[in-house]
Amino acid sequence: MINEYEKLLAGLDDVNWAGLDHAYGSAEDVPGHIRTLCGSDDEAREQAFRSLFSSIFHQGSRYSASPVAVPFLARIAVAGPAAAREDAMWLLTRLAVDWHDEYDVTTGINVTGWRAAAAEWGPEELLPWYDEQLAAETDPDKRAELQETRDWVAAGNSFDSRWSALQSYDAVLAELPGLLVLLDDGDARLRTRIAYLLAWFPEFAATSMPRLTALAGQDEIPVTAATALLAAGLLGPSSMVRDITPYLEAEDPLVRWAAATALIRLAGLDEAPVGPGLVDRAVAELAAAARHPFDRVTDYCEGDLHAHIERTLQTLPPGPDSAAVRETLDACLPRIVWDHYGFRTRSAIEKLFPAPQPHPAPRYADLTTAQQQLLSDLAGHRHDWLIRSSADRLRDRGLPHTREALQTFVGAPSETPAQ
Template identity: 85%
Template sequence: MINEYEKLLAGLDDVDWASLSHAYWSAHDVPGHIRTLCGDDDEARKQAFNSLFNSIFHQGSRYSASPVAVPFLARIAVAGPAAAREKTMLLLTRLAVDWHDEYDVTTGINVAGWRAAAAEAGPEEFLPWYEEQLAGVTDTDERAQLQELRDWVAAGNSPDSRWSALQSYDAVLAELPGLLVLLDGDDRCLRTRIAYLLAWFPEFSATSLPRLLALAAHEKDPVTAATALLAAGLLGRWAVG
């Protein structure tokens, strides 16, 4: 590990990762992958990114470990090794909005509707069902499996993908104030990435929209300027809608 990046990982080992889940159940391996992103081995970093994309963002699914990883990834995106920052921004975008850019690029995301749907699919909605099922099960193996799922839901998890994805989205939303510094950086790829990410957060538009319009007006790189303009257009739709 390069010492200059140790501060970005403060608190990483304080998380009980083994009690969290990802696509392959226990998330005990997540801190190791995050730490590798700040190392100096390019091949190991590549493998770590692959592992994170396949575990905390598996084919678009988010898990209990996903939002917990977000603050550490945000720190790396802002001040991590140059070789890690752009791809970390891509991972943050995926953790926030899945593949929405493939479907909603002309309309943005109806976050209010998403929140309403997720509110009907939280853990408190599922817990009574699991407890009812447990009361009627006599098979030992089936009961053990149901008990494990019931305990997982009781710990604050939901089997509904809309709910789990929203937890990840909100974790990225909380990091946006710190990520805004990338709009003023020297790296055009990072300027493009943060402009793109901001497009999917209408709840942050009072802060982000003026910044995006300023970037579109003064940015010399055409791809970055176009991305900022597109993001502003998506956010403006919700701001006036």
């Protein structure tokens, strides 16, 4: 490891990693992976990140080793090797919030509800139950098993995923004061990453909000400015409306989209000073983005612009301009850029192809524009599992139901799918 980064890992070897766990058992391999992040071998560093993502953050699950790794990752994000800093920030973000947690990408995070739910299954709540079971159990084998589990809980563990995830969230929260320096970093990707991360910490909003609004107004990189602006809209009180409204006139369409999205979130707050006219302007901006999507996107909704627009508009109550909302939702329906669970894809297939196709099946050119768009997006989708999860619905409607068949049908070039 390069000596100049030794100080970042001070205390790493003082942790009893063997006494902590991750997805594959003992976490004794974690310090080696963290140390590799500060090394000069690019291939080894990439492998170390992959190992950490799959162990301390396994498909969204967090473990006792996860929050303990956070301070070291935060130091690397701030002052580690240039090649490691952005990945460290991304891992910190995923350790803090994942799609399984108590937040919605269009309305913000409900930390109060998350803490209340997690508290019901914390070690303090579980220990009395185990003590009662031990006192009543007479079978030696069952007592030994209960005692082992009771000791694990007493060490500060819980079986509840919300509780374990909250430990990592709080560990990242504790590092935010030090991570704020990234808002002034010369690397726009790091400024963007910290702006996105701050969006999910309302308990830190008194400190982060002024910095986010300043970044939105000053940063010359549209993706960074848009990310900061939407973070401020997710964190802010209803009074933020007056600060965000001017951005509807921004030159860059991505910034205008962020302002519109933030305003619709603020419109749902009590006593929000968002009149119907302003909401209509916001809807019009989202409609423009849906019709003419931009190449640059933010991390919100994993970069899926149309899914984000759809979810944003679904938070609006019915109003006099509902036709504009419906038209925009119709424009979003066939666009499948990323679909975390496949729900949007299957719903779009059902809505756009409500009945089986006639026999012989129509040519691609004979389908409606929306139907063509859906099948084209699926044919070129980066994840083959999405097509597999929707195969039954496609087959039932007489449509191509494999990647290869879809690519042939729409006339798209064959690509190697991501698994």
